Amino acid sequence: MQKVEHIGIAVYTLEKAIPLYERLLNTPCYKKELVESEQVLTAFFQQGHTKIELLEATGENSAIKRFLDKKGEGLHHIAFEVEDIHAEMARLRREGFTLLNETPKQGADHKLICFVHPKDTHGVLIELCQEIR
Numbered sequence: 001m002q003k004v005e006h007i008g009i010a011v012y013t014l015e016k017a018i019p020l021y022e023r024l025l026n027t028p029c030y031k032k033e034l035v036e037s038e039q040v041l042t043a044f045f046q047q048g049h050t051k052i053e054l055l056e057a058t059g060e061n062s063a064i065k066r067f068l069d070k071k072g073e074g075l076h077h078i079a080f081e082v083e084d085i086h087a088e089m090a091r092l093r094r095e096g097f098t099l100l101n102e103t104p105k106q107g108a109d110h111k112l113i114c115f116v117h118p119k120d121t122h123g124v125l126i127e128l129c130q131e132i133r
């Protein structure tokens with residue numbers, strides 16, 4: 001795995017969280033993107049070589065909705081950039097990690113993504129991201 005590609009933060013509304021994070025980071029949100037398959041609306045802030053990804057649930061069957069209902073707002077996941085997501089998924093399976101999707105799926109910001117179950121990572125949801133070439 002290479003760098004931390006982004007840190008995902010679950011928020012109730014982007015309407016409130018974007019201006020707060022723009023003040024906090026002194027950086028404008030550079031894009032908002034709806035990812036219907038995940039029922040989330042995302043907002044991105046570049047921070048050096050990594051990003052902050054704010055996530056708002058857009059439907060009842062959203063992992064973000066369940067997270068917010070259970071835990072409230074806060075840190076949701078850490079995403080790592082990988083060169084070859086298929087190879088990395090195969091390596092993680094060999095290492096005994098539980099992957100949350102059989103094959104990579106389309107994420108935000110032009111990426112292929114997959115997730116590792118937090119039960120196998122001492123409680124941290126890990127996302128792998130590969131740039132769609």
Ligand SMILES: CC[C@H](C(=O)O)C(=O)SCCNC(=O)CCNC(=O)[C@H](O)C(C)(C)COP(=O)(O)OP(=O)(O)OC[C@H]1O[C@@H](n2cnc3c(N)ncnc32)[C@H](O)[C@@H]1OP(=O)(O)O
Nearest residue numbers: 008035038040063066076100107108113115118123124125
């Ligand atoms: C738009 C794409 C974008 C991108 O970067 O491109 C994204 O990042 S999308 C982000 C949102 N999508 C996902 O998170 C998909 C992967 N997540 C899942 O499949 C589930 O959320 C899962 C399996 C992690 C949790 O299952 P569920 O949502 O059904 O909730 P449960 O209450 O059943 O959780 C089971 C268990 O896991 C703990 N949990 C849940 N979420 C997290 C988390 N973010 N970090 C750490 N732990 C988490 C939860 O507390 C339960 O633990 P337990 O000890 O049993 O209470």
Ligand SMILES: [Co+2]
Nearest residue numbers: 008053079127
């Ligand atoms: Co993410």
